[in-house]
């Protein structure tokens with residue numbers, strides 16, 4: 001969940017961690033997402049234009065933090081889902097490099113099938 005901070009700029013304000021932590025968990029049930037969104041919306045006083053669902057995240061512990069073809073397919077399914085109703089969704093992928101520093105990529109998926117790399121600012 002993120003805050004819209006400026007033109008094309010969003011700050012992640014809340015993340016949820018799936019209990020199983022497996023790739024299967026990434027393909028979460030829509031009901032789970034709705035439940036998480038409801039409590040986030042309550043805390044942000046239903047200011048949907050400023051605070052909203054932005055997308056999904058997971059780690060690639062042992063390979064590059066770039067979306068796999070399965071990741072692409074999952075995100076395209078989410079952005080096309082009328083129950084989600086998103087104009088775009090972002091996939092954040094993180095990993096720890098050899099020096100144990102966090103590295104991350106983010107990609108934005110649009111309902112028309114386009115995918116664009118985003119700039120990630122950590123910290």
Ligand SMILES: [Zn+2]
Pocket residue numbers: 058059060066067068071093
């Ligand atoms: Zn992945």
